[in-house]
Amino acid sequence: MYRTRSWMKTAVIIAAACVLLAVDLLAATETVLHSFKSKEGASPLLGLIFDSSGNLYGVAAQEGLSRCGSVFELTVNGTLYTENTLYFFKGGSDGCTPVAGLVFDKSGNLYGTTKLGGSHTVGTAYKLTKSGSMWSESVIHNFGGTNDGQYPTGSLIVDSTGNLYGTTEGGGSRGDGEENVGGTAFKLAPNSAGGWTETIMHSFGGSGDGISPRANLLADSSGNFFGTTYLGGANSAGTVFTLAPKSGGGFTETIIHNFNPVFSSFPIDGSNPAAGLVLDSKGNLYGTTAVGGDGSLGTYAGGGGIVFKLSRSGGAWNETILYPFFHTFYGTSIVYSGLILDKSGNLYGTTLEGRFRGAVFRLTPTSSGYWNETDLYDFDGTHGSNPGVGSLVFDSSGNLYGATQNGGANKDGVVFKVTP
Numbered sequence: 001m002y003r004t005r006s007w008m009k010t011a012v013i014i015a016a017a018c019v020l021l022a023v024d025l026l027a028a029t030e031t032v033l034h035s036f037k038s039k040e041g042a043s044p045l046l047g048l049i050f051d052s053s054g055n056l057y058g059v060a061a062q063e064g065l066s067r068c069g070s071v072f073e074l075t076v077n078g079t080l081y082t083e084n085t086l087y088f089f090k091g092g093s094d095g096c097t098p099v100a101g102l103v104f105d106k107s108g109n110l111y112g113t114t115k116l117g118g119s120h121t122v123g124t125a126y127k128l129t130k131s132g133s134m135w136s137e138s139v140i141h142n143f144g145g146t147n148d149g150q151y152p153t154g155s156l157i158v159d160s161t162g163n164l165y166g167t168t169e170g171g172g173s174r175g176d177g178e179e180n181v182g183g184t185a186f187k188l189a190p191n192s193a194g195g196w197t198e199t200i201m202h203s204f205g206g207s208g209d210g211i212s213p214r215a216n217l218l219a220d221s222s223g224n225f226f227g228t229t230y231l232g233g234a235n236s237a238g239t240v241f242t243l244a245p246k247s248g249g250g251f252t253e254t255i256i257h258n259f260n261p262v263f264s265s266f267p268i269d270g271s272n273p274a275a276g277l278v279l280d281s282k283g284n285l286y287g288t289t290a291v292g293g294d295g296s297l298g299t300y301a302g303g304g305g306i307v308f309k310l311s312r313s314g315g316a317w318n319e320t321i322l323y324p325f326f327h328t329f330y331g332t333s334i335v336y337s338g339l340i341l342d343k344s345g346n347l348y349g350t351t352l353e354g355r356f357r358g359a360v361f362r363l364t365p366t367s368s369g370y371w372n373e374t375d376l377y378d379f380d381g382t383h384g385s386n387p388g389v390g391s392l393v394f395d396s397s398g399n400l401y402g403a404t405q406n407g408g409a410n411k412d413g414v415v416f417k418v419t420p
Helices: 010-017
Strands: 029-035 042-044 056-062 069-077 080-088 109-115 126-131 136-141 162-169 179-190 196-203 226-230 239-245 252-257 285-288 303-313 317-327 349-350 360-366 371-378 399-405 414-419
Touching: 080 136, 080 196, 136 196, 179 226, 196 252, 252 317, 303 349, 317 371
Parallel strands: none
Antiparallel strands: 029 414, 042 056, 056 069, 069 080, 109 126, 126 136, 162 179, 179 196, 226 239, 239 252, 285 303, 303 317, 349 360, 360 371, 399 414
């Protein structure tokens, strides 16, 4: 079901190239907490995490001492943040190009993945352990073995017993050594020998299956996992899937939505979900697609992506398109980031492009069933540009934190705070 607002009607869509759409604009304050220099790392990503003291942790995908990226901490003192590089990737057995966020375990260790490097050159899962003021890195898994996944790009999640779960965008039993072919969902469990044991939960790429999951998994309280694939499915436009545990071990995959961006069927669905999902208290799923949607000139190829909701009714999942973005010179578009929910049910995310160089947006549900989009902040280059992979994060006061891949004082990206 698609809630059609007056400005979404066909006549307005056709005229969208020359008529500025009415968008709820609300000024917000953006503060650059740190502008990266290439020697520290460049292209910091969304998906920052806080520790109990309010310090921020994240990854920079590029540059650094060996031009393979870094893990960083921003320590807070009042309103001032100081960057401290915890680890520079060297590009060999330790990994290269971290494009996924971090996660803490109960002991304060950090875990993440690199897309490249490792013993097979197709990525690693790593652990950072603190001793005194120093951090040391250890590789807990090298991807690329027989039928193993390749090129992990999504953030890991951790359960209460310390097991890690994630995805790879290539590899598996149906991969052929290339990106965007096959892919896996995997589990890493600590073993009695002090190492880690990997279990492949699902290899993607079978008949009608999704291909190339690029984002994190989402776990519910029943032990089910939810995720997206960027490609594949019935219409080759990506999927939303579940992995349900089987009584005898292993998981059963079910595709709960095949994206289908066909212009002849209004409303136009999105295509190519690059981000993960978020779950509300009623069991509804929310997510984004990078492209697709209504488009700007009557073609889904011009669409700037959508925000969607999946609601369960009986044994079926039904999609509602909450908001289509318009890929035009004045519109926010290309939604690579995931969403976060506040306590009132509002959704927040970012677009890679926008009126200037990307934007932070909010979607607010109304009593009539429509969702209003508020453009909270448009990046201008000087204060960052192109927030891409991952999701924003809240602090306890409702401020939003994230990172941009480009822009800032040194054009190597920034970490920012937005106060709505």
